[in-house]
Amino acid sequence: MKHSYPSFHFRSDFILLFVVTALTLFGLLMIYDASSVIAFNLFRDKYHFIKEQLLWVTLGFTAMILFARIDYHKLFNLALPLLIVALGLLLAVFVPGLGAGAKGANRWINLGFFQLQPAEFVKLELSLYLAAWFSIKEKGRLLAFSVLIGAVLLLVMLEPDMGTASIILSEAIIIYFLSGGSVRHFLMGVPVVVLGGILLAIVSPYRAARLTSFLNVDKSFTDISYHIKQVLIALGSGGVFGLGIGNSIQKFAYLPENITDSIFPIIAEEYGFIGSTLLILTFMILVWRGFVIASRARDTFGKLLAAGIISFIGIQAVINLGAMTALFPLTGVPLPFISYGGSALIIDMAAIGILLNISKQGGR
Numbered sequence: 001m002k003h004s005y006p007s008f009h010f011r012s013d014f015i016l017l018f019v020v021t022a023l024t025l026f027g028l029l030m031i032y033d034a035s036s037v038i039a040f041n042l043f044r045d046k047y048h049f050i051k052e053q054l055l056w057v058t059l060g061f062t063a064m065i066l067f068a069r070i071d072y073h074k075l076f077n078l079a080l081p082l083l084i085v086a087l088g089l090l091l092a093v094f095v096p097g098l099g100a101g102a103k104g105a106n107r108w109i110n111l112g113f114f115q116l117q118p119a120e121f122v123k124l125e126l127s128l129y130l131a132a133w134f135s136i137k138e139k140g141r142l143l144a145f146s147v148l149i150g151a152v153l154l155l156v157m158l159e160p161d162m163g164t165a166s167i168i169l170s171e172a173i174i175i176y177f178l179s180g181g182s183v184r185h186f187l188m189g190v191p192v193v194v195l196g197g198i199l200l201a202i203v204s205p206y207r208a209a210r211l212t213s214f215l216n217v218d219k220s221f222t223d224i225s226y227h228i229k230q231v232l233i234a235l236g237s238g239g240v241f242g243l244g245i246g247n248s249i250q251k252f253a254y255l256p257e258n259i260t261d262s263i264f265p266i267i268a269e270e271y272g273f274i275g276s277t278l279l280i281l282t283f284m285i286l287v288w289r290g291f292v293i294a295s296r297a298r299d300t301f302g303k304l305l306a307a308g309i310i311s312f313i314g315i316q317a318v319i320n321l322g323a324m325t326a327l328f329p330l331t332g333v334p335l336p337f338i339s340y341g342g343s344a345l346i347i348d349m350a351a352i353g354i355l356l357n358i359s360k361q362g363g364r
């Protein structure tokens with residue numbers, strides 16, 4: 001007698017599922033490792049942060065399984081309504097009493113039991129909307145595309161969140177050109193983006209300070225340069241093989257944001273060059289599987305949606321790792337599946353669920 005098994009387990013991309021699960025579980029280990037000292041100092045409970053992250057991981061896996069079982073074609077008609085919701089959420093962060101901020105940034109909506117970061121939702125929703133829009137052939141959409149992306153970027157940069165704005169711009173450009181956009185349009189847009197970046201640095205003192213500190217780490221004495229120096233100390237201390245799990249010195253409150261944006265230096269300190277390289281290779285496998293799924297999708301909507309999803313996840317990893325190795329200025333972007341936090345993890349896991357569904361329908 002032939003048995004019928006749930007298709008999620010046997011037809012979806014096993015490599016992608018395994019890699020994401022491994023990254024998430026490793027993230028739990030590192031969050032507990034990196035947070036135990038500061039959690040005890042702040043809350044007299046060394047398990048405080050890991051208990052919260054376990055909740056987010058549970059919700060994240062639930063979202064992944066749910067979206068892996070929902071036919072991604074059903075999301076097509078939701079693209080526009082969800083875009084309106086996303087824009088509304090971006091505006092809501094500026095509403096007194098509703099928006100919540102930290103360190104001069106208004107990036108969250110306070111729901112009482114949970115702080116939602118709308119920009120994380122926008123990354124996924126924009127992939128969905130652009131994939132739905134560009135799967136229908138039409139001419140002369142460059143202006144409409146530019147206006148939409150410009151409006152989204154403006155709202156995100158007003159928070160301000162340059163790191164997420166960079167991710168959104170990059171994923172939008174990738175989807176646009178994969179849908180058949182002209183290289184000429186890209187060449188026309190480069191000067192605009194460069195000029196806009198220069199103007200933002202000029203009108204915003206904190207952005208100028210970050211850039212100056214990045215370019216003059218040894219000569220600068222700002223909090224930003226201190227952060228970069230502690231990152232470099234952690235990377236250098238790890239050497240080839242690392243200090244060993246649990247033996248980080250930087251986790252004793254020397255390295256700022258050591259469980260969120262700056263968790264990679266703790267990993268490098270404890271696991272060394274070899275461990276760091278293995279982690280980077282794991283992210284490369286993740287991106288590779290995402291684009292394999294995109295290439296094998298059976299329709300344009302699936303191809304563009306998969307490409308958009310894996311683009312924003314991959315670009316976010318590159319920006320975080322680049323900032324944490326002093327290749328890019330500090331941006332405040334978390335490392336996908338590894339860093340502490342709820343909004344980013346749940347959205348990323350939901351996005352992986354959509355990828356698994358596209359894989360299931362497109363073949364392996």
